[in-house]
Amino acid sequence: MTDAPFIEIEELYFSRGDHEIFRGVNMTIPRGKVTAIMGPSGTGKTTLLKLIGGQLTPESGRILIDGQDVHKLSRKALFTLRKRMGMLFQSGALFSDLDVFENVAFPLRVHTDLPDTMVRDLVLLKLQAVGLRGARHLTPAELSGGMARRVALARAVALDPELILYDEPFVGQDPISMGVLVQLIKRLNQALQLTSVVVSHDIKETLSIADYLYLIADGQVVAHGTPQTLDTNQDPRVSQFIHGEPDGPVPFHYPAEAFYRDILGGAPVK
Amino acid sequence: MEALGRAGVFLFQSVVGVPSREGWRLWLHQMHFVGVLSLAIVLVSGLFIGMVLALQGYTILVDFGAEQALGQMVALSLLRELAPVVAALLFAGRAGSALTAEIGLMKATEQLTSMEMIGVDPLRRVVAPRLWAGFVSLPILTVGFSVVGIWGGYLVGVEWLGVFEGSYWSNMQANVAFISDIGNGMIKSAVFALVVTWIAVFQGYDLVPTSEGISRATTRTVVYSSLAVLGLDFVLTAIMFGGL
Numbered sequence: 001m002t003d004a005p006f007i008e009i010e011e012l013y014f015s016r017g018d019h020e021i022f023r024g025v026n027m028t029i030p031r032g033k034v035t036a037i038m039g040p041s042g043t044g045k046t047t048l049l050k051l052i053g054g055q056l057t058p059e060s061g062r063i064l065i066d067g068q069d070v071h072k073l074s075r076k077a078l079f080t081l082r083k084r085m086g087m088l089f090q091s092g093a094l095f096s097d098l099d100v101f102e103n104v105a106f107p108l109r110v111h112t113d114l115p116d117t118m119v120r121d122l123v124l125l126k127l128q129a130v131g132l133r134g135a136r137h138l139t140p141a142e143l144s145g146g147m148a149r150r151v152a153l154a155r156a157v158a159l160d161p162e163l164i165l166y167d168e169p170f171v172g173q174d175p176i177s178m179g180v181l182v183q184l185i186k187r188l189n190q191a192l193q194l195t196s197v198v199v200s201h202d203i204k205e206t207l208s209i210a211d212y213l214y215l216i217a218d219g220q221v222v223a224h225g226t227p228q229t230l231d232t233n234q235d236p237r238v239s240q241f242i243h244g245e246p247d248g249p250v251p252f253h254y255p256a257e258a259f260y261r262d263i264l265g266g267a268p269v270k
Numbered sequence: 271m272e273a274l275g276r277a278g279v280f281l282f283q284s285v286v287g288v289p290s291r292e293g294w295r296l297w298l299h300q301m302h303f304v305g306v307l308s309l310a311i312v313l314v315s316g317l318f319i320g321m322v323l324a325l326q327g328y329t330i331l332v333d334f335g336a337e338q339a340l341g342q343m344v345a346l347s348l349l350r351e352l353a354p355v356v357a358a359l360l361f362a363g364r365a366g367s368a369l370t371a372e373i374g375l376m377k378a379t380e381q382l383t384s385m386e387m388i389g390v391d392p393l394r395r396v397v398a399p400r401l402w403a404g405f406v407s408l409p410i411l412t413v414g415f416s417v418v419g420i421w422g423g424y425l426v427g428v429e430w431l432g433v434f435e436g437s438y439w440s441n442m443q444a445n446v447a448f449i450s451d452i453g454n455g456m457i458k459s460a461v462f463a464l465v466v467t468w469i470a471v472f473q474g475y476d477l478v479p480t481s482e483g484i485s486r487a488t489t490r491t492v493v494y495s496s497l498a499v500l501g502l503d504f505v506l507t508a509i510m511f512g513g514l
Contacts, residue, residue, distance in 0.1 A: 053387055075283075075391070083389035093384035096376075107388045110292070110395075152384075 004067070006031040006163060006195040007052060012061035014044070014051060021047055023219040025061070029212075034189050034196040036210035038203070040241065042254075043216050045199040046090065049165045052197070053087060054078050065163070083111055086156030087165040092148035094140040100127070100151050101136040107158045126154040129184060131177070145172045150181070157188060163195045164188070170202040178205065185209055203242060207231070215241060277472045284397045284471075296399035304365045304400065304467075305407025309414065311364050312357050316348075316415035319356060320422025323347055327423075328431050337431075341438035342445040344423035345416075349446065349455045350511070353416040355503050358462035361408050362495035366470035369400055370491040373474025374484040382475075397471050404467025405460070412459040454510045461502060466495040 007029035014022040021044040029035045037045055050056045052063055054070045063070045068081060094103045104123045108114060114122070127133040130150040140148060149169065156164055169185065170178055186209045189196050200206045207213075207227045215223045215230065215238055223230060223238045230242055239245070256262065323344045331337045373396060376382050382392045420442075427433040446452065470491045477487035 050383075055383060055386060079386075079389045079391055082387055085387065085389075087384070087387040089380050089384055091380055093380035095381055095385075096379065110388070110390050155388075 004031065005029055006066060007197070008064040009052075010062050010064075012051065012063065013059045014047065014056070015059060016047075020219055022058070025216065025219070025221055027214055027221060027224075029195065029197060031195050032189075032193045033211040034185065034198060034209050035212045035214070036198045036200060036206045037214045037216060038199075038201055038206060038241070039216040041201065044219070045201075045216065046167050048216075049087065049167055049197070049199055052165060053082065053085065083159065084161055085163045085165065086159070086161040088149065088153050088156045088167060088169055090149075090167045090171065092140070092143075092145070092152040094143075094148055094152055094155070096140050098140075099136070100132065100138050100140070100143070103140070103151060104154045104158055107155065111159060122158065123154075126158055127151075129157075130154045131180060146174065146177055149173070150177065153181070153184070160192060161194070163197070166196065166198045166200070168200055169198065170200055170205050182209055203244065217241070273476070276476065277468065280393070280397075280472055280475065281401075281468055284393045284401055287394060287398075293394070293399065296395065297402050300399045300403035301407055304369070304403045305410065308361060308364045308407070308411060312360055312411045312415050313418045315356060315360055316353065316418040317422040319352055319415075320344060320348065320419030321426045323352070323419070324423035324426035324431070328427055328433065337427075337433050338437035339441055340423070340427045340433050341420075341440075341442035344427070345420055345442045345446050346451060348416045348419040348423075349451050351455075351503070351507070353412050353419060354455050354458040354462060355499060357412045357415045357459065358408060358466055358499045359496055361404075361411065361463075362466045362470070362492055362499070365404065365407075366466050366491045366495050367488045369404070369467070369470040370474040370477075370488045371484055373397070373400070373471060374477045374479070374487055377475065377477065378479035378481075378484060392475075397475060400471050401467050404470070405463045408463035408466070409456055409459040412455070416455070450510075454506075457510075458503065458506050461506065462499050465498050465502065469495050469498065 005028045007027070009025055009027040009029075012022050012025040013020075025048070027037075037048060039045055047056065051058055052065070052070070054073070057071050062072075065081060066084075068077075070078070070081070073081060094100075095106065098106065101123055104126055105119050108119050108122060112119075124133055124136070127136055130153055132147060132150055132154070135143070135147065135151075140151075143151065149172065153169070166185065169181055173181060182205050185196060185198065188194055189209075198206060198210065210227055213224060213227060213230050214221055217237055223233055223235055225233070230238060233239060233242070324340060327340050327343045328337055331340060331343070373382075376392075376396065382396065385392045385395060424435075424438060428435045428438050473487040473491045473494075477483045
């Protein structure tokens with residue numbers, strides 16, 4: 001296995017309307033490791049995953065996956081590249097017209113010619129790993145949010161991809177499934193030598209599985225390093241986030257005029 | 271203009287390519303949803319429209335002693351105009367709106383995005399089978415509409431009002447031309463099928479993924495489709511029958 005990084009992000013700029021989301025982001029995501037991208041809500045973590053997956057196009061800069069510039073590929077080549085990736089969506093994004101079993105079987109059915117018996121075995125193995133083998137006949141509408149995310153994880157790893165993008169995998173999980181998920185992501189990574197990118201703001205869980213961390217805020221990477229180096233980082237923005245302090249340079253409030261003026265000044269309601 | 275350009279690229283990317291075996295299976299499934307399930311509303315409407323045509327036609331023709339031409343009048347009205355147009359309008363309301371809402375909801379719940387990330391093109395997997403199903407099923411529904419409408423005209427004209435059965439059918443046979451009447455009606459129907467289904471799937475694929483966005487897009491599908499069908503009907507009629 002080569003030591004070249006699996007994903008390289010160079011001078012990435014991206015805006016939505018007038019709102020600048022990324023202003024010159026640079027990242028290197030090593031092969032075969034778990035890399036976490038953390039940051040306060042609204043900093044564009046999910047947007048970054050969509051840029052990596054080629055669903056959004058940056059204004060400038062480039063993203064290389066295994067040496068291929070994602071945004072210069074033809075539509076067909078992009079879909080071929082995506083077969084090597086799995087993505088876990090925040091909402092699960094299961095296909096509502098298929099049951100749990102068929103959702104997990106979907107990538108196997110469309111991308112392989114495996115016989116039905118083998119598809120069945122593979123699907124049951126993946127469902128067993130996420131603890132939902134017994135739920136195979138349920139429809140997505142019958143699942144809780146946490147269960148839907150676990151089925152989506154089983155689907156994302158169905159083809160044993162080289163890269164998995166996890167979008168907030170821990171949100172809405174009870175403590176038991178949270179522990180299982182953390183272990184699962186770690187085990188998958190070690191056993192299959194996957195490259196994993198975890199976007200999250202669950203600090204404890206993420207620090208426990210990540211080999212390398214990027215912290216983004218204000219459209220830029222404010223710090224990166226191993227969990228140990230970030231834990232002792234003296235930058236007030238890093239320390240505020242890692243230790244979950246309410247006061248610090250990163251504001252809790254969305255930009256607005258002064259509170260007393262808004263309440264007392266009779267500013268017209270907008 | 272920009273939306274028209276997007277819609278053009280969208281149509282091209284959806285229909286170009288050889289369908290796989292799975293594609294045929296998805297198409298058949300959509301034929302059931304889009305075509306078979308629209309059968310009841312289209313046939314019942316066809317029956318009533320045929321009956322009304324016969325009733326109205328009879329009251330006018332009888333004044334001239336020309337009620338023997340009732341069959342010809344019912345058949346020509348249905349084949350040339352009413353069957354393609356009314357079936358297309360019903361199709362836009364019944365199947366078009368459902369296609370928009372279904373694809374829109376798939377977009378809003380990120381199902382289309384997750385399909386893309388699995389390496390499956392939703393234009394090929396979701397949009398193409400629906401487009402082809404609409405394109406094929408509306409002309410078939412239109413044939414059903416005409417057949418049932420002519421039968422409805424027979425029930426009212428012959429069975430109820432007492433027009434001579436032989437003249438109802440023989441006048442129809444003598445005056446309906448296969449190419450210029452039936453053929454032109456079918457061409458109209460094929461054009462409407464393409465336009466209505468294209469509008470429906472594009473509105474679903476291109477909408478703003480919120481509940482309000484879905485509601486607006488569904489309305490737009492019915493409004494745009496209806497206007498397009500009626501406008502195109504005039505243009506096509508002018509070309510086919512107006513000597514343009």
